[in-house]
Amino acid sequence: MKNIPYSENWEPGTWCNSSDEDPLPFLFCPKCGIGLLCISSHYITDDGCVHNSVVCVDNCSFHDFVRLLDYKEKREKLYRSGRE
Numbered sequence: 398m399k400n401i402p403y404s405e406n407w408e409p410g411t412w413c414n415s416s417d418e419d420p421l422p423f424l425f426c427p428k429c430g431i432g433l434l435c436i437s438s439h440y441i442t443d444d445g446c447v448h449n450s451v452v453c454v455d456n457c458s459f460h461d462f463v464r465l466l467d468y469k470e471k472r473e474k475l476y477r478s479g480r481e
């Protein structure tokens with residue numbers, strides 16, 4: 398299990414919200430920095446744990462379970478701002 402901090406700088410090994418319409422956030426691969434997780438087969442619990450495990454693209458060996466830190470707090474802010 399890898400803990401992923403929130404960042405709005407699109408840095409490798411961080412996550413951020415994508416858009417108001419998109420229910421899944423961006424996750425940037427800790428190894429290569431590519432954007433992951435815009436994948437419908439994943440779901441995320443309230444405490445930020447992503448199921449199933451995350452696998453990066455073929456030329457990158459990253460494969461792990463991840464937890465998005467501060468997930469609920471950041472998503473609640475997004476949902477609130479979207480309703481105003």
Ligand SMILES: [Zn+2]
Nearest residue numbers: 426429453457
């Ligand atoms: Zn990667």
